[in-house]
Amino acid sequence: MPVAPLGERAAILHMREVDKTFSGQVVALRRMSLQVNEGDFISLLGPSGCGKSTALRLIAGLMPPTLGRIEWEAGAGADDIGVVFQEPTLMPWATVEKNVFLPFRLRGQRFPAVRDRIHEVLALVGLEKFAKSYPRELSGGMKMRVSIARAIATNPRLILMDEPFAALDEITRQKLNDDLLALKASTGATVIFVTHSVFESVFLSDRILVMAARPGRVISEIEVTAPYPRGLEWRTSPRYGEVARQTSDALNGALHPVGGLVA
Amino acid sequence: MTISTDTETAKHVAHDKGPMYDADEERRARRKRNEEIAKYVIPVVVMSLAIWFWDRLVVWNEIEPYILPRPGLVLSTLIEDWGTLSSSLLVTLQITGLALLVAVVGGVGLAVLFSLSRFAEMSFSPFAVILQVTPIVSIAPLIFIYVESRLVGLLLCAWIVAFFPILANTTLGLKSADHNLRDLFTIYRANRWQRLVHLQLPSALPYFLGGLKIAGGLALIGAVVAEYVAGTGGIGSGLAFRILEAGYRLQIPRMFAALILIAVTGVIIYATTSLIAHFALRKWHESALKRE
Numbered sequence: 001m002p003v004a005p006l007g008e009r010a011a012i013l014h015m016r017e018v019d020k021t022f023s024g025q026v027v028a029l030r031r032m033s034l035q036v037n038e039g040d041f042i043s044l045l046g047p048s049g050c051g052k053s054t055a056l057r058l059i060a061g062l063m064p065p066t067l068g069r070i071e072w073e074a075g076a077g078a079d080d081i082g083v084v085f086q087e088p089t090l091m092p093w094a095t096v097e098k099n100v101f102l103p104f105r106l107r108g109q110r111f112p113a114v115r116d117r118i119h120e121v122l123a124l125v126g127l128e129k130f131a132k133s134y135p136r137e138l139s140g141g142m143k144m145r146v147s148i149a150r151a152i153a154t155n156p157r158l159i160l161m162d163e164p165f166a167a168l169d170e171i172t173r174q175k176l177n178d179d180l181l182a183l184k185a186s187t188g189a190t191v192i193f194v195t196h197s198v199f200e201s202v203f204l205s206d207r208i209l210v211m212a213a214r215p216g217r218v219i220s221e222i223e224v225t226a227p228y229p230r231g232l233e234w235r236t237s238p239r240y241g242e243v244a245r246q247t248s249d250a251l252n253g254a255l256h257p258v259g260g261l262v263a
Numbered sequence: 264m265t266i267s268t269d270t271e272t273a274k275h276v277a278h279d280k281g282p283m284y285d286a287d288e289e290r291r292a293r294r295k296r297n298e299e300i301a302k303y304v305i306p307v308v309v310m311s312l313a314i315w316f317w318d319r320l321v322v323w324n325e326i327e328p329y330i331l332p333r334p335g336l337v338l339s340t341l342i343e344d345w346g347t348l349s350s351s352l353l354v355t356l357q358i359t360g361l362a363l364l365v366a367v368v369g370g371v372g373l374a375v376l377f378s379l380s381r382f383a384e385m386s387f388s389p390f391a392v393i394l395q396v397t398p399i400v401s402i403a404p405l406i407f408i409y410v411e412s413r414l415v416g417l418l419l420c421a422w423i424v425a426f427f428p429i430l431a432n433t434t435l436g437l438k439s440a441d442h443n444l445r446d447l448f449t450i451y452r453a454n455r456w457q458r459l460v461h462l463q464l465p466s467a468l469p470y471f472l473g474g475l476k477i478a479g480g481l482a483l484i485g486a487v488v489a490e491y492v493a494g495t496g497g498i499g500s501g502l503a504f505r506i507l508e509a510g511y512r513l514q515i516p517r518m519f520a521a522l523i524l525i526a527v528t529g530v531i532i533y534a535t536t537s538l539i540a541h542f543a544l545r546k547w548h549e550s551a552l553k554r555e
Contacts, residue, residue, distance in 0.1 A: 089443040
């Protein structure tokens with residue numbers, strides 16, 4: 001599914017001046033505004049405590065904002081979300097296909113009616129042979145693939161990913177990054193991706209929101225204009241290095257607000 | 264020189280056969296094999312020795328059978344009195360089984376109610392705790408005064424002891440679903456019922472089965488203790504009554520025979536509940552997995 005250029009995409013979600021405060025004193029997120037458009041791949045990049053996961057939980061509807069509003073465009077509902085957590089978060093008592101079946105089941109659908117779709121997404125993540133396996137029989141990377149398959153199975157308008165590859169080794173992580181982009185290319189999905197890796201965010205996204213901690217806030221937005229599909233060529237291009245440098249600088253500004261490398 | 268050639272040949276043979284095991288692995292494998300065998304042999308040998316020693320003790324000290332009978336006499340009494348003993352065993356088994364069944368239904372039902380409503384938990388859990396911490400022997404006499412039917416009274420006593428571990432464990436299990444999975448269910452707009460059936464009950468299964476193992480043994484204890492309190496009289500008496508009766512009549516071999524039946528029943532209940540747990544969990548739960 002082709003994705004429109006950055007400036008011409010239809011909005012699906014607005015965060016307007018969102019604040020999140022815990023116990024009335026800990027400011028997890030301050031005045032965050034964000035417009036998510038159809039087909040965007042947005043990374044929320046920042047150190048621990050910058051509120052990137054809080055932002056994701058707010059968008060997922062797991063908690064209400066303290067101030068500000070989160071508005072969905074008509075046609076897209078807040079229940080039209082796929083989520084991938086840092087842990088695979090699979091049900092250990094269910095087979096791979098039954099795990100992917102979960103979002104359908106909770107919508108009241110029967111397994112035979114969606115079996116083909118489930119096997120289709122399992123093929124997309126390269127696990128069609130493991131449909132009847134239990135999660136414990138899979139490696140960490142394979143479990144994450146199941147988790148991704150579950151998130152995309154229902155073709156949600158928006159996929160939220162909370163540091164999904166942080167616990168994996170570098171080789172598996174790169175492979176999954178490639179596969180994630182391939183998936184995005186074939187489905188046209190809209191993704192918000194939380195990470196603390198500069199390189200991952202530059203490789204994957206077309207928009208990077210750099211965030212800072214105490215209080216959690218967005219300090220810079222970087223557009224990555226490199227065209228998809230991206231692969232090894234992008235990863236090794238001079239432009240990639242430049243954007244990574246620029247992002248890194250913005251992030252360092254976040255880590256050292258005084259006397260940092262502010263561009 | 265010869266030795267080194269031998270080693271060479273051995274290595275070649277090993278290579279031809281495919282995977283080669285080094286000395287350490289062989290040692291481990293041997294130890295594991297031996298342990299496998301010892302697991303069954305040692306208990307049997309020690310148990311036989313103990314019985315033999317019991318027999319010798321009686322013979323050497325010329326102990327009278329009405330003080331301590333020889334194992335052979337206990338066995339022959341068991342066979343001779345099988346008619347009476349087996350019908351009593353059946354009564355004890357029925358009470359134990361029924362009490363366990365009601366404990367499972369009641370314990371799980373109450374645990375689900377607690378998980379659905381915090382107010383229900385606050386209201387009823389004090390009663391459950393009081394019932395649990397009060398020794399059954401002290402409640403039983405009252406129960407037999409208020410309850411007309413002896414069978415119902417016995418059942419009630421056995422149930423009181425058996426249901427608490429199931430209630431406590433299942434309540435804990437229903438609360439211990441993975442927090443990310445809970446978030447996922449929230450995001451997918453799961454209703455209360457879906458959350459219970461597809462998330463909480465499967466998460467609670469290992470806890471429930473742990474409670475069941477304990478409750479099985481307790482149901483038997485409850486059934487036996489209650490019968491002691493209920494005392495003699497009435498038809499359909501269980502094994503505890505046979506023990507009391509034989510005690511009054513100084514039929515010590517019969518006491519032993521009934522005692523053995525109770526012990527064997529307890530072991531069988533434990534083995535059965537363990538087997539149920541194993542088969543219910545073997546596909547996915549850590550407790551039932553062998554490390555590869």
